[in-house]
Amino acid sequence: MSDRVDVVVLGTGGFGSACLAQLARRGVSVLGLDAFLPGHDRGSSHGDTRIIRQAYFERPDYVPLLRRAYELWRELEFESGRALMNLCGLMLAGRPVDEAVSGSRLAAKIHGVEIQNLSKKEATERWPGFQLPDGFEVVHEPTAGFLFVEDSVRSHVDCAVRAGAQVRIGKRVLGWTSNGRTVTIRTDKGTIEAASLVVTAGAWASQLLQKVPGLPTLQVLRKVLMWNRVRNQDYSIDQGGCGFLFNMPEGTFYGFPSLDGATVKIAEHTGGQVVADPLQVERRLLPSDVAPVSEFVRAVMPSLEPEPVRHATCMYTMSPDSHFIVDRHPEFANVVFGAGFSGHGFKFTPVIGEALADLALEGATKLPIDFLGLRRFA
Numbered sequence: 001m002s003d004r005v006d007v008v009v010l011g012t013g014g015f016g017s018a019c020l021a022q023l024a025r026r027g028v029s030v031l032g033l034d035a036f037l038p039g040h041d042r043g044s045s046h047g048d049t050r051i052i053r054q055a056y057f058e059r060p061d062y063v064p065l066l067r068r069a070y071e072l073w074r075e076l077e078f079e080s081g082r083a084l085m086n087l088c089g090l091m092l093a094g095r096p097v098d099e100a101v102s103g104s105r106l107a108a109k110i111h112g113v114e115i116q117n118l119s120k121k122e123a124t125e126r127w128p129g130f131q132l133p134d135g136f137e138v139v140h141e142p143t144a145g146f147l148f149v150e151d152s153v154r155s156h157v158d159c160a161v162r163a164g165a166q167v168r169i170g171k172r173v174l175g176w177t178s179n180g181r182t183v184t185i186r187t188d189k190g191t192i193e194a195a196s197l198v199v200t201a202g203a204w205a206s207q208l209l210q211k212v213p214g215l216p217t218l219q220v221l222r223k224v225l226m227w228n229r230v231r232n233q234d235y236s237i238d239q240g241g242c243g244f245l246f247n248m249p250e251g252t253f254y255g256f257p258s259l260d261g262a263t264v265k266i267a268e269h270t271g272g273q274v275v276a277d278p279l280q281v282e283r284r285l286l287p288s289d290v291a292p293v294s295e296f297v298r299a300v301m302p303s304l305e306p307e308p309v310r311h312a313t314c315m316y317t318m319s320p321d322s323h324f325i326v327d328r329h330p331e332f333a334n335v336v337f338g339a340g341f342s343g344h345g346f347k348f349t350p351v352i353g354e355a356l357a358d359l360a361l362e363g364a365t366k367l368p369i370d371f372l373g374l375r376r377f378a
Helices: 014-025 060-080 099-111 120-126 149-162 202-208 287-300 346-362
Strands: 002-010 030-034 049-052 090-094 116-118 137-141 145-148 166-169 173-178 183-187 190-199 219-230 243-248 251-255 263-268 304-318 325-328 335-339
Touching: 002 014, 002 183, 014 030, 014 149, 014 190, 014 346, 030 149, 030 190, 049 060, 049 346, 060 099, 060 149, 060 346, 090 099, 099 137, 099 243, 116 120, 120 137, 145 149, 149 166, 149 346, 173 202, 190 346, 202 304, 202 335, 219 287, 243 287, 251 287, 263 287, 263 304, 287 304, 325 346, 335 346
Parallel strands: 002 030, 002 190, 030 166, 090 243, 190 335
Antiparallel strands: 049 145, 090 137, 116 137, 173 183, 183 190, 219 263, 219 304, 243 251, 251 263, 325 335
């Protein structure tokens, strides 16, 4: 069996679902392939919530993309009829020299993002559920917040299908070839031909992009998300609770306001065990997962129980410099890809989906993604 479409998207998680929706809205024949159902918990786009923010401490170049992402998230909310983004604010804490504080201030200064600089005393008066270490300062970004992650993926897929996209679940991709005009995708259930291919395969990207010249090694890390019980309502979103990210000497920890009045979602952004096979990642909660987060809770969050009551396992796909890789294949212009989102990509999914659709259909994009290209590794 052989099918023919204009574009095939391999992987319909965060980025693939957004690209699928962009392509379908433009009237092209597009097919999304995935081993799992939309919003599944086998990859990197699950676990209830993800932070969204604009004073981007990782690199100021991301801010214009974030501004476009905010627009696209609101458009997706309107189109899907779902509330996907809650701008409850974000507290970034650390010493003045730490990345979260200094980088956020730099990005805000360059791009005019609204932030509030707070002393330790001011921050603990405003959020009594936190006790800040000596020497810490806080940057509060009032227009930051969080996204509902599974609903976001499903909304992109639903909108894509309504616009004419096809989605096929349960197909295992064995490989692909391109002659520059046509891409042939081999699956365990047949062959598909397309004018263009978009690879957004998350933790499986290395397997599907292994022959891309100049693509660096992508390392997959196991990450654990935890939900801990609250001792009172200090962290409740209904009581002014916001998201938080702390640069501690032991690592970087982040979390969300309590949405249910009973638990807070919290995790360590740093660390993580290398994953050899994404299908075989350890999904049990290990003592080594709990220990650093519990120590952070004991030190900083006195109104939170230090032991989790539930957890989820996901994966980061890390590039060597922890920045995204979004580009066209150096040899086959009809193959484009997004990979190596390094644990901070989900908030960008609609704008990266737009960029990938531009590259697949036009060969270029007006979006400022040059700093995410392959040639930086040359």
